[in-house]
Amino acid sequence: MVDQPLFVIPLWADLIAVGLGGIQGALFASGFRGQRRLDLLGVAIIGIVMGMGGGLIRDLLLNTTPVTLQSNWYLLTATLAALLGMLLAGLFQRLNAVIVGLDAVVIGLFGAFGTSKALTLGLPLIPAVFVGVCAAVGGGILRDMLMGLPTAIMHVGSLYAVAAGAGCLVLAGAHAFGLNLVVAAIIGVAVTTVIRLLAVIFDISLPEQRALYRRKVAVETSAVPVIRR
Amino acid sequence: MVDQPLFVIPLWADLIAVGLGGIQGALFASGFRGQRRLDLLGVAIIGIVMGMGGGLIRDLLLNTTPVTLQSNWYLLTATLAALLGMLLAGLFQRLNAVIVGLDAVVIGLFGAFGTSKALTLGLPLIPAVFVGVCAAVGGGILRDMLMGLPTAIMHVGSLYAVAAGAGCLVLAGAHAFGLNLVVAAIIGVAVTTVIRLLAVIFDISLPEQRALYRRKVAVETSAVPVIRR
Amino acid sequence: MVDQPLFVIPLWADLIAVGLGGIQGALFASGFRGQRRLDLLGVAIIGIVMGMGGGLIRDLLLNTTPVTLQSNWYLLTATLAALLGMLLAGLFQRLNAVIVGLDAVVIGLFGAFGTSKALTLGLPLIPAVFVGVCAAVGGGILRDMLMGLPTAIMHVGSLYAVAAGAGCLVLAGAHAFGLNLVVAAIIGVAVTTVIRLLAVIFDISLPEQRALYRRKVAVETSAVPVIRR
Numbered sequence: 001m002v003d004q005p006l007f008v009i010p011l012w013a014d015l016i017a018v019g020l021g022g023i024q025g026a027l028f029a030s031g032f033r034g035q036r037r038l039d040l041l042g043v044a045i046i047g048i049v050m051g052m053g054g055g056l057i058r059d060l061l062l063n064t065t066p067v068t069l070q071s072n073w074y075l076l077t078a079t080l081a082a083l084l085g086m087l088l089a090g091l092f093q094r095l096n097a098v099i100v101g102l103d104a105v106v107i108g109l110f111g112a113f114g115t116s117k118a119l120t121l122g123l124p125l126i127p128a129v130f131v132g133v134c135a136a137v138g139g140g141i142l143r144d145m146l147m148g149l150p151t152a153i154m155h156v157g158s159l160y161a162v163a164a165g166a167g168c169l170v171l172a173g174a175h176a177f178g179l180n181l182v183v184a185a186i187i188g189v190a191v192t193t194v195i196r197l198l199a200v201i202f203d204i205s206l207p208e209q210r211a212l213y214r215r216k217v218a219v220e221t222s223a224v225p226v227i228r229r
Numbered sequence: 230m231v232d233q234p235l236f237v238i239p240l241w242a243d244l245i246a247v248g249l250g251g252i253q254g255a256l257f258a259s260g261f262r263g264q265r266r267l268d269l270l271g272v273a274i275i276g277i278v279m280g281m282g283g284g285l286i287r288d289l290l291l292n293t294t295p296v297t298l299q300s301n302w303y304l305l306t307a308t309l310a311a312l313l314g315m316l317l318a319g320l321f322q323r324l325n326a327v328i329v330g331l332d333a334v335v336i337g338l339f340g341a342f343g344t345s346k347a348l349t350l351g352l353p354l355i356p357a358v359f360v361g362v363c364a365a366v367g368g369g370i371l372r373d374m375l376m377g378l379p380t381a382i383m384h385v386g387s388l389y390a391v392a393a394g395a396g397c398l399v400l401a402g403a404h405a406f407g408l409n410l411v412v413a414a415i416i417g418v419a420v421t422t423v424i425r426l427l428a429v430i431f432d433i434s435l436p437e438q439r440a441l442y443r444r445k446v447a448v449e450t451s452a453v454p455v456i457r458r
Numbered sequence: 459m460v461d462q463p464l465f466v467i468p469l470w471a472d473l474i475a476v477g478l479g480g481i482q483g484a485l486f487a488s489g490f491r492g493q494r495r496l497d498l499l500g501v502a503i504i505g506i507v508m509g510m511g512g513g514l515i516r517d518l519l520l521n522t523t524p525v526t527l528q529s530n531w532y533l534l535t536a537t538l539a540a541l542l543g544m545l546l547a548g549l550f551q552r553l554n555a556v557i558v559g560l561d562a563v564v565i566g567l568f569g570a571f572g573t574s575k576a577l578t579l580g581l582p583l584i585p586a587v588f589v590g591v592c593a594a595v596g597g598g599i600l601r602d603m604l605m606g607l608p609t610a611i612m613h614v615g616s617l618y619a620v621a622a623g624a625g626c627l628v629l630a631g632a633h634a635f636g637l638n639l640v641v642a643a644i645i646g647v648a649v650t651t652v653i654r655l656l657a658v659i660f661d662i663s664l665p666e667q668r669a670l671y672r673r674k675v676a677v678e679t680s681a682v683p684v685i686r687r
Contacts, residue, residue: 041390056290061514063523065292069347069356076355118527126534127527145374145603161499270619285519294521298576298585305584374603 009113011073017109018051018074019081021139024102025050026085028143040083046143047082048075053139054110061131062121100200107164108192111136112185115168119181125172132168133161136192159199167192238342240302246338247280247303248310250368253331254279255314257372269312275372276311277304282368283339290360291350329429336393337421340365341414344397348410354401361397362390365421388428396421467571469531475567476509476532477539479597482560483508484543486601498541504601505540506533511597512568519589520579558658565622566650569594570643573626577639583630590626591619594650617657625650 025047052068052075059066068074114135118128137160143149171188175181258275281297281304288295297303343364347357366389372378400417404410483505510526510533517524526532572593576586595618601607629646633639 045390059292060289060518061524061527063292063517063521066290069290069352069360072353072355074356075359123527124530126530127532130533131527141604146370161503274619288521289518292521295519298519298581298589301582301584303585304588375599 009067009117011071013109014055014067014113015073015077017106017113018055018068019077020102020106020109021051021054022047022078022081023085023088024099024106025139025143026082027089027099027102029147030086030089040086043086044079044082046147047085048078049143049146050106050139051078051081053142054114054135057138057142058110058114058117058131058135061134062118062123064117064121101197104163104193104196104200105189107136107160107196108167108189110139111164111168111192112171112188115171115188116181116185119172119175125176128172129165129168132171133164136164136168137161159196163192163196163199166195238296238346240300242338243284243296243342244302244306246335246342247284247297248306249331249335249338250280250283251276251307251310252314252317253328253335254368254372255311256318256328256331258376259315259318269315272315273308273311275376276314277307278372278375279335279368280307280310282371283343283364286367286371287339287343287346287360287364290363291347291352293346293350330426333392333422333425333429334418336365336389336425337396337418339368340393340397340421341400341417344400344417345410345414348401348404354405357401358394358397361400362393365393365397366390388425392421392425392428395424467525467575469529471567472513472525472571473531473535475564475571476513476526477535478560478564478567479509479512480505480536480539481543481546482557482564483597483601484540485547485557485560487605488544488547498544501544502537502540504605505543506536507601507604508564508597509536509539511600512572512593515596515600516568516572516575516589516593519592520576520581522575522579559655562621562651562654562658563647565594565618565654566625566647568597569622569626569650570629570646573629573646574639574643577630577633583634586630587623587626590629591622594622594626595619617654621650621654621657624653 026043028050029043029046055068055074056066059068111132113132115128115132118131119125123131140160167188167190170191171184174184174187179187254276255272257279258272284297284303285295288297340361342361344357344361347360348354352360369389396417396419399420400413403413403416408416484501486508487501487504513526513532514524517526569590571590573586573590576589577583581589598618625646625648628649629642632642632645637645
């Protein structure tokens with residue numbers, strides 16, 4: 001239960017990422033239309049999962065005390081952001097771009113925070129990038145598991161993990177060449193965000209997405225892998 | 230790997246919660262009727278998950294060594310309780326009230342233990358309540374994931390999380406106002422149990438439950454959220 | 459973030475297990491035939507999950523810093539092994555025996571490493587066996603969750619958990635009677651591998667497997683357990 005004195009992501013930066021994650025989670029949850037809207041509590045839970053899941057997974061992998069539980073602000077921010085996002089969803093429901101844009105920034109931030117913290121704790125380059133990618137995509141995986149959606153590792157694989165991985169790799173590489181960690185982190189966030197947005201704009205992810213669904217249907221009907229565990 | 234000397238839930242109290250959780254898990258697993266009964270090992274696994282899952286999740290979130298793995302008694306108790314529950318299930322299969330009642334006490338105990346331990350380790354009020362809620366509902370979420378049931382966050386949301394959250398909040402609030410932690414914990418368990426039982430008795434949860442199933446069916450057939458991750 | 463000086467699984471032994479796990483994961487992933495093949499990244503992810511998941515779960519349960527993230531070699535080995543496995547899969551796709559054999563050795567190794575490390579850290583016999591079983595079957599459970607396959611706890615229960623549990627129990631028992639830990643671990647790996655292979659050869663697992671599918675279908679259509687959480 002000892003705090004890590006070596007590395008402190010400024011609280012305000014961390015809370016911005018948590019808040020954006022909470023808003024993004026709420027907008028996602030509000031994407032279920034008609035009678036299928038979640039209730040207030042459901043939206044708050046998805047907001048908390050999206051806002052705090054990445055940080056929790058990062059700290060579990062690093063075996064450090066979860067920062068997000070050391071202060072009241074994280075849960076308050078994630079919850080309030082989720083409720084705000086739910087209200088905004090009524091107004092902006094058709095502004096897909098808002099969700100996609102927020103999402104791109106959020107995975108960039110979580111990836112950069114994860115990789116930075118891992119590097120500061122002395123992890124080698126490759127595991128540091130891995131921790132960053134897990135922090136970036138972990139919240140979404142957790143959300144899908146809790147909501148009973150197909151856990152989207154293939155989407156993640158073709159889109160999120162690549163964008164997050166590229167940003168984290170640039171961050172860790174720049175840091176290895178002596179660049180200041182804060183500057184490297186800003187570059188990393190930008191790389192992830194731009195790749196993710198370009199992927200969406202130019203529809204790079206769609207072929208994999210279709211392939212996934214064909215695959216899943218076939219698995220559920222007949223195709224059993226050679227060995228089942 | 231240092232034990233926390235500050236806070237020790239008495240072993241017997243912890244084992245009672247673990248045992249009740251194991252029995253409850255076995256009764257749940259036995260709810261699959263006819264040819265769909267699980268085998269002995271399956272029932273034992275569900276019992277272990279329900280009896281020890283909450284404590285494991287609590288200790289992971291608190292970054293402390295899992296207490297449930299520091300003694301042979303936890304696994305023995307959970308397994309034996311699960312086997313006992315399986316035998317009792319043959320007698321009490323129609324006594325739904327037994328399962329519901331046990332369940333209400335178990336989430337109360339896990340919630341109170343989680344919040345108490347978090348407070349003793351110095352967590353602020355809101356994260357302490359969060360840890361308690363995760364400890365209370367985490368075993369059930371883990372069970373649903375392992376059994377391939379719809380992960381019931383909406384049920385959790387509308388029923389379990391509210392009851393657990395109220396009990397943990399009362400506990401933490403009473404402690405903040407200077408009440409002895411043990412007394413506060415007992416009150417917290419009572420609050421959670423009563424709310425949960427009232428919710429079941431007066432059928433408060435049913436509307437959400439139906440809504441969930443409509444929602445899930447619709448999601449699986451056509452409705453794709455605005456953005457898929 | 460302090461390394462455990464008491465117990466060090468030799469890096470080469472650990473990497474062999476990680477590499478075999480990565481190959482096995484890739485062969486499994488390649489078992490999806492025709493258009494349903496995963497892309498490169500998907501195969502790499504499954505390889506990483508199968509190669510490193512067991513070690514990560516073990517270290518989370520033991521509350522120690524994940525060894526697999528302390529060096530670049532683990533992620534490199536798991537990824538390269540997965541890609542190698544994917545290439546080999548094209549050649550050996552019908553050699554079911556290779557996958558089954560590798561799989562038996564891998565669960566033996568992960569189980570033995572998990573139990574050994576737990577014993578060295580001072581855990582009692584039963585929790586040490588539990589940690590070993592979780593390390594042995596955890597990677598597969600994680601893989602199923604991520605791939606959206608039915609989380610195979612019943613397969614695990616009837617087959618993997620029994621084989622892994624027997625090997626870990628023999629290891630821990632032999633160690634309790636004073637046998638050298640390395641010798642005990644080798645015996646444990648052999649016990650798990652042999653039981654698992656015998657189970658496959660003599661088709662011991664099949665009845666449960668069929669029962670599981672009947673059960674799942676029934677659950678999804680009508681049968682609701684007595685209480686849903």
